[in-house]
Amino acid sequence: MRRERTDAARNRAKILAAAEEIVAARGVEGLSMAEVAAAAGVGVGTLYRRFGDRSGLAYALIDAREREFQAAFLEGPPPLGPGAEPLERARAFLGALADRTIEQLDLLLMAETAAPPARFGGAYDAYHGHLVMLIGQARPGADAYCLADALLAPLAAPLLAHRLRECGVAAGRVKGALDDLVSGLAGA
Amino acid sequence: MRRERTDAARNRAKILAAAEEIVAARGVEGLSMAEVAAAAGVGVGTLYRRFGDRSGLAYALIDAREREFQAAFLEGPPPLGPGAEPLERARAFLGALADRTIEQLDLLLMAETAAPPARFGGAYDAYHGHLVMLIGQARPGADAYCLADALLAPLAAPLLAHRLRECGVAAGRVKGALDDLVSGLAGA
Protein backbone atom coordinates (compact mmCIF):
# COMPACT_ATOMS: atom_id res chain seq x y z
CA MET A 1 0.00 0.00 0.00
CA ARG A 2 1.87 3.03 -1.29
CA ARG A 3 1.26 6.63 -0.64
CA GLU A 4 -1.72 8.24 -2.34
CA ARG A 5 -0.96 9.87 -5.63
CA THR A 6 -0.95 13.65 -5.50
CA ASP A 7 -3.79 14.05 -7.99
CA ALA A 8 -5.83 11.59 -5.95
CA ALA A 9 -5.19 13.53 -2.76
CA ARG A 10 -6.16 16.75 -4.48
CA ASN A 11 -9.38 15.22 -5.70
CA ARG A 12 -10.22 13.81 -2.28
CA ALA A 13 -9.87 17.27 -0.80
CA LYS A 14 -11.95 18.84 -3.56
CA ILE A 15 -14.70 16.27 -3.08
CA LEU A 16 -14.81 16.66 0.68
CA ALA A 17 -14.92 20.43 0.36
CA ALA A 18 -17.70 20.31 -2.21
CA ALA A 19 -19.69 17.88 -0.09
CA GLU A 20 -19.36 20.01 3.03
CA GLU A 21 -20.56 22.98 1.08
CA ILE A 22 -23.59 21.19 -0.30
CA VAL A 23 -24.53 19.82 3.10
CA ALA A 24 -24.22 23.28 4.60
CA ALA A 25 -26.34 24.79 1.86
CA ARG A 26 -29.07 22.23 1.32
CA GLY A 27 -28.78 19.67 4.08
CA VAL A 28 -27.98 16.02 3.83
CA GLU A 29 -30.92 15.17 1.56
CA GLY A 30 -29.51 17.42 -1.12
CA LEU A 31 -26.32 15.39 -1.18
CA SER A 32 -26.45 13.43 -4.41
CA MET A 33 -23.38 11.71 -5.73
CA ALA A 34 -23.71 13.24 -9.17
CA GLU A 35 -24.02 16.70 -7.75
CA VAL A 36 -21.03 16.35 -5.46
CA ALA A 37 -19.00 15.09 -8.38
CA ALA A 38 -20.06 18.00 -10.55
CA ALA A 39 -19.39 20.56 -7.82
CA ALA A 40 -15.98 19.06 -7.19
CA GLY A 41 -15.21 18.98 -10.91
CA VAL A 42 -14.53 15.26 -11.03
CA GLY A 43 -16.37 12.29 -12.51
CA VAL A 44 -18.67 10.18 -10.38
CA GLY A 45 -16.34 7.25 -10.86
CA THR A 46 -13.67 9.11 -8.95
CA LEU A 47 -16.04 9.69 -6.10
CA TYR A 48 -16.81 5.99 -5.86
CA ARG A 49 -13.18 5.01 -6.16
CA ARG A 50 -12.34 7.20 -3.18
CA PHE A 51 -15.29 6.65 -0.88
CA GLY A 52 -16.89 3.41 -1.93
CA ASP A 53 -20.45 4.64 -1.80
CA ARG A 54 -22.78 7.27 -0.48
CA SER A 55 -22.44 6.25 3.12
CA GLY A 56 -18.68 6.06 2.79
CA LEU A 57 -18.74 9.70 1.84
CA ALA A 58 -20.84 10.48 4.89
CA TYR A 59 -18.37 8.67 7.13
CA ALA A 60 -15.52 10.60 5.60
CA LEU A 61 -17.28 13.86 6.42
CA ILE A 62 -17.85 12.70 9.97
CA ASP A 63 -14.32 11.45 10.43
CA ALA A 64 -12.97 14.85 9.58
CA ARG A 65 -14.43 16.10 12.86
CA GLU A 66 -13.54 12.93 14.69
CA ARG A 67 -9.93 13.32 15.71
CA GLU A 68 -10.37 15.71 18.58
CA PHE A 69 -13.06 13.57 20.16
CA GLN A 70 -10.87 10.49 20.10
CA ALA A 71 -8.06 12.49 21.64
CA ALA A 72 -10.36 13.67 24.42
CA PHE A 73 -11.34 10.26 25.63
CA LEU A 74 -7.98 8.65 25.05
CA GLU A 75 -5.68 11.20 26.64
CA GLY A 76 -7.69 14.21 27.77
CA PRO A 77 -8.48 15.20 31.34
CA PRO A 78 -10.83 13.14 33.55
CA PRO A 79 -13.58 12.15 33.77
CA LEU A 80 -13.33 11.42 30.03
CA GLY A 81 -9.63 10.74 29.95
CA PRO A 82 -7.44 8.61 32.24
CA GLY A 83 -7.53 9.29 35.96
CA ALA A 84 -11.12 8.59 36.87
CA GLU A 85 -12.73 5.29 37.86
CA PRO A 86 -13.40 3.04 34.86
CA LEU A 87 -17.18 3.08 35.16
CA GLU A 88 -17.20 6.80 35.71
CA ARG A 89 -15.15 7.16 32.55
CA ALA A 90 -17.58 4.90 30.74
CA ARG A 91 -20.51 7.06 31.79
CA ALA A 92 -18.71 10.22 30.76
CA PHE A 93 -17.75 8.65 27.48
CA LEU A 94 -21.25 7.52 26.61
CA GLY A 95 -22.64 10.91 27.54
CA ALA A 96 -20.13 12.68 25.34
CA LEU A 97 -20.73 10.26 22.51
CA ALA A 98 -24.47 10.86 22.80
CA ASP A 99 -23.93 14.60 22.43
CA ARG A 100 -21.69 14.05 19.47
CA THR A 101 -24.12 11.72 17.82
CA ILE A 102 -26.97 14.14 18.24
CA GLU A 103 -24.93 16.94 16.76
CA GLN A 104 -24.31 14.97 13.58
CA LEU A 105 -27.58 13.13 13.46
CA ASP A 106 -28.42 13.79 9.82
CA LEU A 107 -25.04 12.78 8.55
CA LEU A 108 -25.14 9.64 10.67
CA LEU A 109 -28.61 8.79 9.48
CA MET A 110 -27.24 8.80 5.98
CA ALA A 111 -24.07 6.95 6.93
CA GLU A 112 -25.79 4.17 8.80
CA THR A 113 -27.34 2.67 5.73
CA ALA A 114 -23.84 1.32 5.18
CA ALA A 115 -23.02 -2.35 5.00
CA PRO A 116 -21.55 -3.71 8.25
CA PRO A 117 -17.84 -3.71 7.31
CA ALA A 118 -17.80 0.07 6.90
CA ARG A 119 -20.29 0.65 9.63
CA PHE A 120 -18.62 -1.23 12.43
CA GLY A 121 -15.07 -0.52 11.45
CA GLY A 122 -13.34 2.82 11.91
CA ALA A 123 -14.81 5.03 14.56
CA TYR A 124 -17.18 2.39 15.90
CA ASP A 125 -14.25 0.14 16.54
CA ALA A 126 -12.44 2.83 18.42
CA TYR A 127 -15.45 3.48 20.65
CA HIS A 128 -15.99 -0.21 21.15
CA GLY A 129 -12.38 -0.89 22.02
CA HIS A 130 -12.38 1.94 24.51
CA LEU A 131 -15.45 0.62 26.30
CA VAL A 132 -14.11 -2.91 26.30
CA MET A 133 -11.07 -1.68 28.14
CA LEU A 134 -13.07 0.26 30.72
CA ILE A 135 -15.54 -2.55 31.34
CA GLY A 136 -12.72 -5.05 31.55
CA GLN A 137 -11.12 -2.99 34.29
CA ALA A 138 -14.33 -2.64 36.25
CA ARG A 139 -15.60 -6.21 35.89
CA PRO A 140 -12.78 -8.61 35.05
CA GLY A 141 -15.04 -11.63 34.61
CA ALA A 142 -17.65 -10.11 32.33
CA ASP A 143 -18.08 -10.37 28.56
CA ALA A 144 -16.83 -6.84 28.00
CA TYR A 145 -16.89 -7.27 24.25
CA CYS A 146 -20.63 -7.88 24.03
CA LEU A 147 -21.47 -5.48 26.82
CA ALA A 148 -19.68 -2.72 24.95
CA ASP A 149 -21.80 -3.39 21.87
CA ALA A 150 -24.92 -3.37 23.99
CA LEU A 151 -24.08 -0.01 25.53
CA LEU A 152 -23.22 1.55 22.19
CA ALA A 153 -26.32 0.25 20.42
CA PRO A 154 -28.80 2.63 22.06
CA LEU A 155 -26.94 5.50 20.42
CA ALA A 156 -27.78 4.30 16.93
CA ALA A 157 -28.85 7.30 14.88
CA PRO A 158 -32.25 6.05 13.68
CA LEU A 159 -33.50 5.30 17.18
CA LEU A 160 -32.12 8.51 18.58
CA ALA A 161 -33.58 10.55 15.77
CA HIS A 162 -36.99 9.01 16.26
CA ARG A 163 -37.13 9.42 20.01
CA LEU A 164 -35.77 12.94 20.08
CA ARG A 165 -37.61 14.33 17.09
CA GLU A 166 -40.86 12.43 16.93
CA CYS A 167 -41.47 11.46 20.51
CA GLY A 168 -40.17 14.51 22.31
CA VAL A 169 -37.76 12.58 24.49
CA ALA A 170 -35.01 14.76 25.93
CA ALA A 171 -31.38 13.86 25.32
CA GLY A 172 -30.80 13.81 29.05
CA ARG A 173 -33.17 10.93 29.52
CA VAL A 174 -31.32 8.79 27.02
CA LYS A 175 -28.06 9.52 28.77
CA GLY A 176 -29.69 8.82 32.11
CA ALA A 177 -30.81 5.39 30.99
CA LEU A 178 -27.29 4.56 29.85
CA ASP A 179 -25.94 5.77 33.17
CA ASP A 180 -28.31 3.41 34.93
CA LEU A 181 -27.17 0.48 32.86
CA VAL A 182 -23.51 1.22 33.44
CA SER A 183 -24.08 1.68 37.14
CA GLY A 184 -25.83 -1.66 37.27
CA LEU A 185 -22.64 -3.28 36.03
CA ALA A 186 -20.86 -2.26 39.22
CA GLY A 187 -22.71 -4.54 41.57
CA ALA A 188 -22.14 -8.07 40.39
CA MET B 1 -61.50 4.29 6.96
CA ARG B 2 -63.72 1.73 5.29
CA ARG B 3 -63.07 -1.90 4.74
CA GLU B 4 -60.52 -2.83 2.11
CA ARG B 5 -62.00 -3.42 -1.31
CA THR B 6 -62.11 -7.09 -2.30
CA ASP B 7 -59.83 -6.70 -5.29
CA ALA B 8 -57.35 -4.90 -3.08
CA ALA B 9 -57.43 -7.70 -0.51
CA ARG B 10 -56.93 -10.29 -3.22
CA ASN B 11 -53.95 -8.41 -4.58
CA ARG B 12 -52.41 -8.05 -1.15
CA ALA B 13 -52.57 -11.81 -0.70
CA LYS B 14 -51.15 -12.47 -4.15
CA ILE B 15 -48.28 -10.08 -3.53
CA LEU B 16 -47.40 -11.56 -0.16
CA ALA B 17 -47.50 -15.09 -1.58
CA ALA B 18 -45.31 -14.15 -4.52
CA ALA B 19 -42.83 -12.39 -2.24
CA GLU B 20 -42.59 -15.38 0.11
CA GLU B 21 -41.92 -17.60 -2.84
CA ILE B 22 -39.19 -15.42 -4.24
CA VAL B 23 -37.50 -15.08 -0.87
CA ALA B 24 -37.62 -18.84 -0.41
CA ALA B 25 -36.18 -19.42 -3.87
CA ARG B 26 -33.53 -16.76 -4.19
CA GLY B 27 -33.14 -15.14 -0.80
CA VAL B 28 -33.81 -11.59 0.20
CA GLU B 29 -31.37 -10.04 -2.28
CA GLY B 30 -33.44 -11.42 -5.14
CA LEU B 31 -36.47 -9.53 -3.92
CA SER B 32 -36.92 -6.69 -6.37
CA MET B 33 -40.14 -4.74 -6.44
CA ALA B 34 -40.58 -5.18 -10.19
CA GLU B 35 -40.12 -8.90 -9.93
CA VAL B 36 -42.56 -9.32 -7.08
CA ALA B 37 -45.10 -7.31 -9.01
CA ALA B 38 -44.62 -9.42 -12.11
CA ALA B 39 -44.81 -12.69 -10.18
CA ALA B 40 -47.97 -11.54 -8.44
CA GLY B 41 -49.48 -10.42 -11.72
CA VAL B 42 -50.01 -6.82 -10.63
CA GLY B 43 -48.39 -3.51 -11.52
CA VAL B 44 -45.66 -2.04 -9.38
CA GLY B 45 -47.93 0.84 -8.49
CA THR B 46 -50.20 -1.60 -6.70
CA LEU B 47 -47.33 -2.89 -4.69
CA TYR B 48 -46.40 0.59 -3.55
CA ARG B 49 -49.98 1.51 -2.78
CA ARG B 50 -50.26 -1.47 -0.46
CA PHE B 51 -46.88 -1.55 1.24
CA GLY B 52 -45.41 1.89 0.89
CA ASP B 53 -41.93 0.78 -0.09
CA ARG B 54 -39.46 -2.04 -0.13
CA SER B 55 -39.00 -2.17 3.61
CA GLY B 56 -42.74 -2.00 4.16
CA LEU B 57 -43.02 -5.19 2.17
CA ALA B 58 -40.35 -6.78 4.32
CA TYR B 59 -42.21 -5.79 7.47
CA ALA B 60 -45.40 -7.27 6.09
CA LEU B 61 -43.62 -10.58 5.52
CA ILE B 62 -42.25 -10.51 9.04
CA ASP B 63 -45.54 -9.57 10.63
CA ALA B 64 -47.18 -12.61 9.10
CA ARG B 65 -45.09 -14.75 11.44
CA GLU B 66 -45.40 -12.33 14.30
CA ARG B 67 -48.73 -13.14 15.93
CA GLU B 68 -47.73 -16.29 17.74
CA PHE B 69 -44.69 -14.63 19.28
CA GLN B 70 -46.72 -11.78 20.65
CA ALA B 71 -49.18 -14.26 22.08
CA ALA B 72 -46.37 -16.16 23.79
CA PHE B 73 -45.03 -13.25 25.76
CA LEU B 74 -48.38 -11.65 26.45
CA GLU B 75 -50.34 -14.65 27.64
CA GLY B 76 -48.24 -17.79 27.34
CA PRO B 77 -46.70 -19.77 30.18
CA PRO B 78 -43.85 -18.40 32.34
CA PRO B 79 -41.10 -17.42 32.25
CA LEU B 80 -42.12 -15.60 29.04
CA GLY B 81 -45.75 -15.05 30.00
CA PRO B 82 -47.30 -13.80 33.23
CA GLY B 83 -46.41 -15.54 36.45
CA ALA B 84 -42.68 -15.04 36.73
CA GLU B 85 -40.78 -12.16 38.32
CA PRO B 86 -40.72 -9.07 36.05
CA LEU B 87 -36.97 -9.07 35.50
CA GLU B 88 -36.96 -12.79 34.86
CA ARG B 89 -39.65 -12.24 32.28
CA ALA B 90 -37.62 -9.45 30.76
CA ARG B 91 -34.60 -11.72 30.43
CA ALA B 92 -36.69 -14.49 28.92
CA PHE B 93 -38.30 -12.03 26.54
CA LEU B 94 -35.03 -10.57 25.33
CA GLY B 95 -33.61 -14.04 24.85
CA ALA B 96 -36.60 -15.14 22.81
CA LEU B 97 -36.54 -11.95 20.79
CA ALA B 98 -32.86 -12.49 20.07
CA ASP B 99 -33.59 -15.96 18.71
CA ARG B 100 -36.41 -14.62 16.63
CA THR B 101 -34.32 -11.80 15.27
CA ILE B 102 -31.53 -14.14 14.31
CA GLU B 103 -33.95 -16.43 12.52
CA GLN B 104 -35.19 -13.61 10.31
CA LEU B 105 -31.96 -11.72 10.06
CA ASP B 106 -31.97 -11.23 6.30
CA LEU B 107 -35.50 -9.98 6.17
CA LEU B 108 -34.82 -7.63 9.05
CA LEU B 109 -31.67 -6.35 7.43
CA MET B 110 -33.77 -5.36 4.48
CA ALA B 111 -36.59 -3.98 6.61
CA GLU B 112 -34.41 -1.82 8.79
CA THR B 113 -33.51 0.57 6.07
CA ALA B 114 -36.99 1.92 6.71
CA ALA B 115 -37.67 5.43 7.86
CA PRO B 116 -38.33 5.70 11.61
CA PRO B 117 -42.16 5.86 11.55
CA ALA B 118 -42.47 2.40 10.03
CA ARG B 119 -39.47 1.07 11.84
CA PHE B 120 -40.42 1.97 15.38
CA GLY B 121 -44.12 1.48 15.04
CA GLY B 122 -45.83 -1.91 14.83
CA ALA B 123 -43.88 -4.77 16.30
CA TYR B 124 -41.19 -2.58 17.83
CA ASP B 125 -43.82 -0.72 19.74
CA ALA B 126 -45.27 -3.93 21.08
CA TYR B 127 -41.87 -5.11 22.29
CA HIS B 128 -41.09 -1.74 23.74
CA GLY B 129 -44.41 -1.49 25.57
CA HIS B 130 -43.96 -4.92 27.02
CA LEU B 131 -40.53 -4.10 28.39
CA VAL B 132 -41.70 -0.78 29.75
CA MET B 133 -44.31 -2.63 31.78
CA LEU B 134 -41.85 -5.17 33.13
CA ILE B 135 -39.22 -2.61 34.01
CA GLY B 136 -41.84 -0.39 35.59
CA GLN B 137 -42.85 -3.22 37.86
CA ALA B 138 -39.29 -4.06 38.86
CA ARG B 139 -38.02 -0.51 39.33
CA PRO B 140 -40.86 1.94 39.91
CA GLY B 141 -38.64 5.01 39.93
CA ALA B 142 -36.65 4.35 36.76
CA ASP B 143 -37.07 5.76 33.27
CA ALA B 144 -38.54 2.53 31.95
CA TYR B 145 -39.28 4.09 28.57
CA CYS B 146 -35.67 4.86 27.74
CA LEU B 147 -34.31 1.75 29.41
CA ALA B 148 -36.57 -0.37 27.24
CA ASP B 149 -35.16 1.27 24.12
CA ALA B 150 -31.65 0.73 25.40
CA LEU B 151 -32.25 -2.98 25.99
CA LEU B 152 -33.88 -3.47 22.60
CA ALA B 153 -31.21 -1.60 20.67
CA PRO B 154 -28.50 -4.28 20.93
CA LEU B 155 -30.77 -6.58 18.96
CA ALA B 156 -30.68 -4.36 15.90
CA ALA B 157 -30.20 -6.54 12.84
CA PRO B 158 -27.10 -4.89 11.37
CA LEU B 159 -25.09 -5.18 14.58
CA LEU B 160 -26.24 -8.72 15.21
CA ALA B 161 -25.49 -9.77 11.66
CA HIS B 162 -22.02 -8.33 11.83
CA ARG B 163 -21.06 -9.85 15.16
CA LEU B 164 -22.49 -13.28 14.46
CA ARG B 165 -21.41 -13.63 10.86
CA GLU B 166 -18.21 -11.66 10.57
CA CYS B 167 -16.79 -11.78 14.06
CA GLY B 168 -17.76 -15.29 15.09
CA VAL B 169 -19.57 -14.18 18.23
CA ALA B 170 -22.02 -16.80 19.51
CA ALA B 171 -25.66 -15.89 19.99
CA GLY B 172 -25.41 -16.99 23.61
CA ARG B 173 -22.88 -14.30 24.39
CA VAL B 174 -25.15 -11.57 23.12
CA LYS B 175 -28.00 -12.88 25.24
CA GLY B 176 -25.63 -13.20 28.19
CA ALA B 177 -24.68 -9.55 27.94
CA LEU B 178 -28.32 -8.53 27.91
CA ASP B 179 -28.96 -10.74 30.93
CA ASP B 180 -26.17 -8.94 32.75
CA LEU B 181 -27.64 -5.56 31.97
CA VAL B 182 -31.10 -6.56 33.08
CA SER B 183 -29.75 -8.12 36.25
CA GLY B 184 -27.90 -4.91 36.99
CA LEU B 185 -31.22 -3.09 37.04
CA ALA B 186 -32.30 -5.09 40.08
CA GLY B 187 -29.88 -3.56 42.54
CA ALA B 188 -30.58 0.13 42.61
Add this chain to the structure above:
DNA sequence: TCCTTATCCGGAATGCATTCCGCTTAGAAC
Protein backbone atom coordinates in the same frame (compact mmCIF):
# COMPACT_ATOMS: atom_id res chain seq x y z
C1' DT C 1 -80.83 -2.67 -12.35
C1' DC C 2 -78.38 1.54 -13.13
C1' DC C 3 -75.54 5.60 -11.31
C1' DT C 4 -71.98 7.71 -8.87
C1' DT C 5 -67.74 8.10 -7.02
C1' DA C 6 -64.10 6.88 -3.95
C1' DT C 7 -60.70 3.53 -4.41
C1' DC C 8 -57.69 1.04 -6.82
C1' DC C 9 -54.99 -0.51 -10.91
C1' DG C 10 -51.14 -0.68 -14.36
C1' DG C 11 -47.06 0.36 -16.23
C1' DA C 12 -44.57 4.11 -18.40
C1' DA C 13 -41.57 7.77 -16.77
C1' DT C 14 -38.19 9.52 -13.54
C1' DG C 15 -34.26 10.02 -10.65
C1' DC C 16 -30.46 8.44 -8.38
C1' DA C 17 -26.83 5.18 -6.77
C1' DT C 18 -23.62 2.23 -8.54
C1' DT C 19 -20.81 -0.21 -12.09
C1' DC C 20 -17.88 -0.59 -16.09
C1' DC C 21 -14.19 0.06 -19.00
C1' DG C 22 -11.17 2.33 -22.23
C1' DC C 23 -8.20 6.40 -21.74
C1' DT C 24 -4.78 9.29 -19.04
C1' DT C 25 -1.10 10.34 -15.98
C1' DA C 26 1.94 10.42 -11.83
C1' DG C 27 6.01 8.93 -10.53
C1' DA C 28 9.64 5.39 -10.26
C1' DA C 29 13.50 3.23 -12.76
C1' DC C 30 17.20 3.70 -15.79
Add this chain to the structure above:
DNA sequence: GTTCTAAGCGGAATGCATTCCGGATAAGGA
Protein backbone atom coordinates in the same frame (compact mmCIF):
# COMPACT_ATOMS: atom_id res chain seq x y z
C1' DG D 1 14.99 12.74 -20.75
C1' DT D 2 12.55 8.45 -21.84
C1' DT D 3 10.01 4.50 -20.77
C1' DC D 4 6.98 1.73 -18.26
C1' DT D 5 3.05 0.61 -15.52
C1' DA D 6 0.14 0.77 -11.64
C1' DA D 7 -3.11 3.96 -10.09
C1' DG D 8 -6.40 7.05 -11.21
C1' DC D 9 -9.93 9.31 -14.17
C1' DG D 10 -14.45 10.40 -16.49
C1' DG D 11 -18.84 9.76 -17.76
C1' DA D 12 -21.85 6.77 -20.37
C1' DA D 13 -24.53 2.72 -19.31
C1' DT D 14 -27.21 0.02 -16.09
C1' DG D 15 -30.48 -1.40 -12.73
C1' DC D 16 -33.67 -0.63 -9.38
C1' DA D 17 -36.79 1.90 -6.22
C1' DT D 18 -40.23 5.15 -6.36
C1' DT D 19 -43.65 8.41 -8.43
C1' DC D 20 -47.38 9.75 -11.43
C1' DC D 21 -51.66 9.87 -13.52
C1' DG D 22 -55.26 8.53 -16.88
C1' DG D 23 -58.20 4.63 -17.06
C1' DA D 24 -60.91 0.78 -14.65
C1' DT D 25 -63.97 -1.02 -11.10
C1' DA D 26 -66.10 -2.32 -6.61
C1' DA D 27 -69.81 -1.24 -3.77
C1' DG D 28 -73.57 1.42 -1.90
C1' DG D 29 -77.76 4.04 -2.97
C1' DA D 30 -81.87 5.36 -6.02
